[in-house]
Amino acid sequence: MIKMLSGNEAVARGAWEAGAAVASAYPGTPSTEILEELARYPNVYAEWAPNEKVAVDVAIGAAYAGRRAMAVMKHVGLNVAADAFMYASMTGMEAGLVIVSADDPAMHSSQNEQDNRTFARFARVPCLEPSDSQEAKDMTIAAFGLSERFDTPVLMRLTTRICHSTSAVELGVAPDGQPLEAKPFPRNPAKYVMVPSNAVKRHPVIEQRMLDVAEFAESFPYNHIEQGERSLGILTAGVAYQYAREVFPKASILRLGMTWPLPARLISRFAESVERLIVIEELDPFIEEAVRLMGICVEGKSIFPLVGELDPRVVRESAIQAGLLPQSEHVPLPGVEVGPLPSRPPVLCPGCPHRSTFYVLNKLKVPVNGDIGCYTLGLIPPLSAIHSCGCMGASIAVAHGAVKAGSPERHVAVIGDSTFFHTGIPALINTVYNRSPVITIIMDNRVTGMTGHQDNPGTGRTLQGEETTPVEIEALVRACGIRQVKTVPAYAVKEIETTLREYLKLDEPAVLITQEPCVLLPEVRKRWVPLEVWADKCNGCGLCFRIGCPAILKSDELDAHLQRPKALIDAALCTGCEVCAQICPREAITFRAAEMSET
Amino acid sequence: MRDSINFLLAGVGGQGTILASDVLVNVGLAGGYQAKQAEVHGMSQRGGSVTSYVRWGRTVYSPLVGGGEVDVFLAFEKAEALRSLNQLRPGALALINLAAIEPVTVTSSGQAYPNDETLKQKFTQVTSKAMYVDGEAIATGLGNIRAANVVLLGTLSALMEGEDLTGVELPAEIWLNIITERVPPKYVELNRQAFNAGRKAVT
Numbered sequence: 139m140i141k142m143l144s145g146n147e148a149v150a151r152g153a154w155e156a157g158a159a160v161a162s163a164y165p166g167t168p169s170t171e172i173l174e175e176l177a178r179y180p181n182v183y184a185e186w187a188p189n190e191k192v193a194v195d196v197a198i199g200a201a202y203a204g205r206r207a208m209a210v211m212k213h214v215g216l217n218v219a220a221d222a223f224m225y226a227s228m229t230g231m232e233a234g235l236v237i238v239s240a241d242d243p244a245m246h247s248s249q250n251e252q253d254n255r256t257f258a259r260f261a262r263v264p265c266l267e268p269s270d271s272q273e274a275k276d277m278t279i280a281a282f283g284l285s286e287r288f289d290t291p292v293l294m295r296l297t298t299r300i301c302h303s304t305s306a307v308e309l310g311v312a313p314d315g316q317p318l319e320a321k322p323f324p325r326n327p328a329k330y331v332m333v334p335s336n337a338v339k340r341h342p343v344i345e346q347r348m349l350d351v352a353e354f355a356e357s358f359p360y361n362h363i364e365q366g367e368r369s370l371g372i373l374t375a376g377v378a379y380q381y382a383r384e385v386f387p388k389a390s391i392l393r394l395g396m397t398w399p400l401p402a403r404l405i406s407r408f409a410e411s412v413e414r415l416i417v418i419e420e421l422d423p424f425i426e427e428a429v430r431l432m433g434i435c436v437e438g439k440s441i442f443p444l445v446g447e448l449d450p451r452v453v454r455e456s457a458i459q460a461g462l463l464p465q466s467e468h469v470p471l472p473g474v475e476v477g478p479l480p481s482r483p484p485v486l487c488p489g490c491p492h493r494s495t496f497y498v499l500n501k502l503k504v505p506v507n508g509d510i511g512c513y514t515l516g517l518i519p520p521l522s523a524i525h526s527c528g529c530m531g532a533s534i535a536v537a538h539g540a541v542k543a544g545s546p547e548r549h550v551a552v553i554g555d556s557t558f559f560h561t562g563i564p565a566l567i568n569t570v571y572n573r574s575p576v577i578t579i580i581m582d583n584r585v586t587g588m589t590g591h592q593d594n595p596g597t598g599r600t601l602q603g604e605e606t607t608p609v610e611i612e613a614l615v616r617a618c619g620i621r622q623v624k625t626v627p628a629y630a631v632k633e634i635e636t637t638l639r640e641y642l643k644l645d646e647p648a649v650l651i652t653q654e655p656c657v658l659l660p661e662v663r664k665r666w667v668p669l670e671v672w673a674d675k676c677n678g679c680g681l682c683f684r685i686g687c688p689a690i691l692k693s694d695e696l697d698a699h700l701q702r703p704k705a706l707i708d709a710a711l712c713t714g715c716e717v718c719a720q721i722c723p724r725e726a727i728t729f730r731a732a733e734m735s736e737t
Numbered sequence: 738m739r740d741s742i743n744f745l746l747a748g749v750g751g752q753g754t755i756l757a758s759d760v761l762v763n764v765g766l767a768g769g770y771q772a773k774q775a776e777v778h779g780m781s782q783r784g785g786s787v788t789s790y791v792r793w794g795r796t797v798y799s800p801l802v803g804g805g806e807v808d809v810f811l812a813f814e815k816a817e818a819l820r821s822l823n824q825l826r827p828g829a830l831a832l833i834n835l836a837a838i839e840p841v842t843v844t845s846s847g848q849a850y851p852n853d854e855t856l857k858q859k860f861t862q863v864t865s866k867a868m869y870v871d872g873e874a875i876a877t878g879l880g881n882i883r884a885a886n887v888v889l890l891g892t893l894s895a896l897m898e899g900e901d902l903t904g905v906e907l908p909a910e911i912w913l914n915i916i917t918e919r920v921p922p923k924y925v926e927l928n929r930q931a932f933n934a935g936r937k938a939v940t
Contacts, residue, residue, distance in 0.1 A: 302777065449803055476859055479819055484784060484785035686845055710882075
């Protein structure tokens with residue numbers, strides 16, 4: 139049976155067909171759908187871990203226990219999980235272990251575009267790179283086999299264009315019979331207890347392992363030569379293969395399904411069979427440098443860009459520049475001057491529970507150290523209230539460091555509920571232990587928002603829909619040693635401001651938890667009530683425009699006195715959060731009807 | 738059968754761009770083509786621009802379409818239409834929904850939003866085959882503004898037939914079946930009406 143699948147759906151399907159029993163992940167674009175999809179298959183245990191390091195440890199534990207296991211993350215997640223990834227390489231496992239890293243060339247939704255193939259070389263682990271959805275499924279199955287055959291974790295490196303592109307996949311059969319039972323946990327300390335005396339013996343083992351995998355790579359079926367004309371030979375992998383094949387229909391191509399370790403003899407034979415050898419790969423010159431170290435003359439990044447993602451145009455135009463293709467292949471762009479277009483940055487949604495806090499922070503003019511999530515959008519004008527943001531969990535410690543350096547102002551760290559569980563907790567403990575008066579705002583919108591509403595330890599529900607004990611953030615914060623902690627409804631503008639002003643007078647760490655479920659959650663959508671502006675009361679002061687709500691528009695009607703546009707609320711967008719109504723000095727915006735009847 | 742047909746869809750998060758491209762890729766498949774689709778949807782819920790590529794062909798390698806190689810363009814929003822204009826091949830078929838979704842940069846930072854006259858004049862410089870439809874108005878007439886994306890798919894299907902662009906037989910019923918498989922049962926009839934109203938909008 140043939141089905142259109144995204145690369146992510148195909149990886150999930152492959153894991154299931156391979157009989158994977160345990161999968162753990164932290165959500166992150168472009169990888170998130172892999173676990174969401176896998177969670178729907180029978181006989182698979184799939185979970186959201188609080189962070190990627192936990193996810194990899196969980197998968198390692200399952201593989202030690204003799205069941206095929208997978209951990210999934212976006213590229214930067216592997217930085218968090220690197221410690222676990224490295225020891226898994228040292229120990230090997232009892233059953234297949236596949237680590238999926240979804241890289242994001244062009245940084246569509248990431249803070250960097252690191253090329254995680256380097257992690258495979260660094261950790262002495264094989265790296266597989268599928269070039270479409272069919273290969274994403276087939277190579278996931280192959281990865282488990284490879285893992286078991288050579289007693290090694292396998293890194294599956296995907297990229298955004300593999301994860302989020304859809305192509306036809308021939309489905310395989312379900313794993314037959316009952317799932318295998320877990321074996322008794324191995325009592326094999328020489329292999330699984332990495333104290334120095336054991337680790338020194340394991341290191342030569344894994345170096346030999348990689349030599350063995352390199353030998354296997356010579357005949358690995360996904361390392362495949364498409365023999366064409368002799369004048370040009372192309373080494374390529376992943377989605378770059380598709381661009382190469384499209385732009386050079388007649389060239390000889392060696393498509394590498396395994397990009398680490400590389401099949402030296404196969405590459406050497408291929409190089410000898412062609413007159414000019416080039417590498418087309420996204421991001422780092424990973425294959426190129428390895429091939430050059432083999433003593434083979436090869437070109438790559440001298441022709442194709444090091445930065446950003448490739449596409450057929452980038453490949454073609456680069457090749458024309460390098461004389462690989464005639465000028466006649468050039469595809470002209472229309473080149474119409476479209477004039478200035480309004481930019482459309484992603485913004486906090488209408489009714490977003492984070493907006494009120496950023497409005498207050500902007501007003502207080504304090505330095506704000508931010509974190510990764512929807513609330514990073516507090517950076518966008520007119521809120522303009524995020525002054526640093528680097529990686530998951532960075533906010534609190536960055537604020538602490540700035541304070542310890544003598545930063546003359548009080549620092550505020552903002553972090554979401556899921557990010558707090560991810561890596562925020564140790565940094566909060568640090569502000570207590572090392573005594574810094576950082577004010578931490580935990581923006582608890584009761585869900586992992588930016589990646590599309592995943593459950594997390596605070597929601598009381600697991601990935602596979604089971605009820606569980608929700609972690610109480612306020613109790614957790616107190617247990618960390620914070621004495622000043624308060625939970626406030628996230629739409630209560632005045633209460634947020636009053637609390638922060640009080641905290642600013644203190645000389646100790648303090649935590650404000652702003653709590654309100656994400657306005658896009660289905661149960662919250664049912665409560666949406668659009669508000670209205672009483673045009674006769676509005677004098678066009680413009681204060682409500684300063685909260686940056688997409689539902690508040692400038693009316694065509696000008697105030698007779700100030701000659702400024704009055705406010706107008708787009709009923710199709712407004713959810714009735716009332717933040718604008720609370721800050722309007724002329725009470726020109728309605729409150730929700732239910733509340734009005736109470737007052 | 739054509740060697741290849743490259744589609745670009747452009748809109749704003751929430752307009753149904755991704756559903757429309759899912760329909761298009763499956764229509765191509767039903768017509769006997771190889772088909773691929775690619776999109777970026779990381780931040781689309783947050784009101785950002787959304788673009789999606791669909792390709793039909795005898796053999797399709799790249800899921801992306803290079804600049805200047807778009808044969809069929811479907812824009813759900815006017816500013817997004819202009820933003821992608823220079824991706825079109827000269828003479829491409831362009832269907833533009835006359836909807837304006839003003840970003841906050843217009844409402845709160847005073848950036849200018851392009852007017853219809855400019856929009857049409859710019860498209861004329863690239864193609865004589867640009868058509869403008871008010872999908873929201875037609876959908877509102879049918880009782881649900883959210884069916885606008887299916888109205889546009891209806892118009893697109895008729896335009897592609899009219900220009901003999903599909904290269905294979907693709908009766909309206911195939912489009913309709915693929916659409917109705919993707920909407921909740923209670924909206925099937927609405928979407929059928931929306932698709933047919935869209936087809937009739939071709940002048």
